[in-house]
Amino acid sequence: MRRVYDSEALRRDDEDPFSPVEDDESTSRNHVNWTNVSHALVPQFLRSRAIAVDVETDKDRYESGEEIHFGVTFYNRFPLPVTIVTETPKPWEWSVDGNVEGSELPADHPEERSLFRFDRSERKRFRRTWSGRVRVDEREWRTADRGEHTLSVSIDAVHGTENLRAETTFRIE
Template identity: 45%
Template sequence: MRRIYDSQALKRDDDVFTPRERDDAPEPAAMRSVPGESLSRLLVPTWLRYRALTVTVETPESSYPAGTDVPVKVTLRNTFPFPISVRTRTPRLWTWHVDGAAEASRVPESLPDEERVYTFDRGERKQFLRRWTGLFKVSETEWEPADPGEYTLGAYIDVADADGKGLAAETTVRIEPE
């Protein structure tokens, strides 16, 4: 290509479709954008930020035989056409639970009291796939199987009173005896 331009073969004064030489005019600088967290914090009231987010929990079946893994799909979605961010109580942004046991663990865990910001772009949907093995963690090295019966699988964004703010969801599955 360089030979063509060096030979002046493309330069014609009477043709309007010949390529032009670049002007030395400066190109426009990139538009600066406001971070979603700042925009959300400054312009959107906290109660409206909570209303913008939805949480859903789904399982493919409502009943599983004992010893079978239960796939869980958690979907977090911003329903508004602008970015939304919420502050979480701990570094864990969201979590799932089985009958109130976080991540199917009955061993208490201690998380630092550090706030984090969970940001969603406009209309963004975040999906997470988890698998409950039908076991509960009862110590650092021991797991026990769940008895046959109904169990509530849920998920929530880690804010104070997530259930009251609509940032939690649950579904029920039944573990059938073998």
């Protein structure tokens, strides 16, 4: 009796359509680009409703000058891939009390659109840290005021921005 590896039963032959495929990256006649299919079939306003946004800090209270660590999660609730068209090349941004990345200076983004892609049911997680200081000038930073502050996260989508936003509050003592 011959062994399997002696019979070359596991060898792939490009001429034989019934032999197993060893390389997933090879092109296939039956390959479907599901991202393109969902982009064509799912309207933009519905795509923005597919993505859930969440933000949370590691604590509720911080000392003045202490770094604030926070996590951001984006989750595709649809069982198919979703692509969001964004207003800027940066797919998402965070702000404290309306100041983008803790800066009172206006954000300087190129006027280009970008794509934020999600596989089906994909969850994207990011960790960020804010220094607890607010940028007021090119070279000047000041410690954030004591009291309650709001941390917001959003995707600046071309359509459906109202659904692509989350916020949380924390207190500086």
